Amino acid sequence: MSKPVWKTIRLIAAILVTLIMVFPVYWMFITSLKTSNELRLAIPTFWPDKFMWGNYIEAFNAAPFGRYAINTVVQTVGILFLQINLGIMAAYAFAKGNFPGRDKLFLLVLAALIVPDQVTFVPVYVMMSGVGWIDSFYALIVPHAVSAYTIFLLRQTFKSINNDVIEAGKVDGANRFQVLYRILTPMALPTIATMGILSFISSWNSYFWPLIMTNSNDMRVLTVGIAMMRDSVAGDEALNFHLIMAASVMIILPIVLIFIFAQKHIITAMSNSTFK
Known part of the structure; x- marks a missing residue:
């Protein structure tokens, strides 16, 4: 296997591992910005329909x-x-x-x-x-x-x-x-x-x-x-x-x-x- 091909494989593997490790943090963050109704949808959304920054204030006061x-x-x-x-x-x-x-x-x-x-x-x-x-x-x-x-x-x-x-x-x-x-x-x-x-x-x-x-x-x-x-x-x-x-x-x-x-x-x- 040539060196450029091997470097490409390692890069792809590194990207995949990074995505697997980062995804739970990303999901936690976007979930914190969703409404309770959006969370109950049958098909989960990967981006909030509306950013609910007030969730943080509500959580702090809860x-x-x-x-x-x-x-x-x-x-x-x-x-x-x-x-x-x-x-x-x-x-x-x-x-x-x-x-x-x-x-x-x-x-x-x-x-x-x-x-x-x-x-x-x-x-x-x-x-x-x-x-x-x-x-x-x-x-x-x-x-x-x-x-x-x-x-x-x-x-x-x-x-x-x-x-x-x-x-x-x-x-x-x-x-x-x-x-x-x-x-x-x-x-x-x-x-x-x-x-x-x-x-x-x-x-x-x-x-x-x-x-x-x-x-x-x-x-x-x-x-x-x-x-x-x-x-x-x-x-x-x-x-x-x-x-x-x-x-x-x-x-x-x-x-x-x-x-x-x-x-x-x-x-x-x-x-x-x-x-x-």
């Missing part, structure tokens, strides 16, 4: 999404702050520290990567209930304060940095925290930015954990709010599907924008994440 948004931001920022800072300190210890059992402890961190949240949520729920944190931000944030994946990637990045840089900082009078946050952290910025983005996406999209850990409407987050939208609007999902899609578009918009502007950091971090 439930206390303002409160849900505040709760989601607090949860996301809290988890992001703790995961990045604790991950930086733990990764520095595993990469540059010299203490007994260092490598064995790191293997335990790697082992945590294969344990899903559904396995540990029962004992964690019992712990949160025991300290009276159910239906609070503590229950939403503290169990996710440490990310094994963040520690792993940052450790790989810190190990790739020459020790002479650290020694030079110590000669200039820098203590451990100054070396870590003023010297190593800027050098590992692509990885830190990547982990921040992944942490943001995971926390922003979290559904199972907030659903289990919160009881009152004042502590609900956006993902749980959308799931409850059928009951809060009219109780008929078919009639409210355009509002559900409008709310979904508003929720994923921050994630899409962050990913578009920060994708180069993700590529850089993943290319430097080989096990060393």
Whole structure:
């Protein structure tokens, strides 16, 4: 097979894969702009007869999404702050520290990567209930304060940095925290930015954990709010599907924008994440 033909086949395959992946997002967006009557047509339309931008306002007012948004931001920022800072300190210890059992402890961190949240949520729920944190931000944030994946990637990045840089900082009078946050952290910025983005996406999209850990409407987050939208609007999902899609578009918009502007950091971090 000639090279031009092979390139054409690869281009066509790439276009098809892109269309398959983008179509659900496109369908969600156009559905959010349709009327409920248009959604009930026997033959679905691929373009709205009339753009109903008011669906977004109606969706926002259908439930206390303002409160849900505040709760989601607090949860996301809290988890992001703790995961990045604790991950930086733990990764520095595993990469540059010299203490007994260092490598064995790191293997335990790697082992945590294969344990899903559904396995540990029962004992964690019992712990949160025991300290009276159910239906609070503590229950939403503290169990996710440490990310094994963040520690792993940052450790790989810190190990790739020459020790002479650290020694030079110590000669200039820098203590451990100054070396870590003023010297190593800027050098590992692509990885830190990547982990921040992944942490943001995971926390922003979290559904199972907030659903289990919160009881009152004042502590609900956006993902749980959308799931409850059928009951809060009219109780008929078919009639409210355009509002559900409008709310979904508003929720994923921050994630899409962050990913578009920060994708180069993700590529850089993943290319430097080989096990060393």
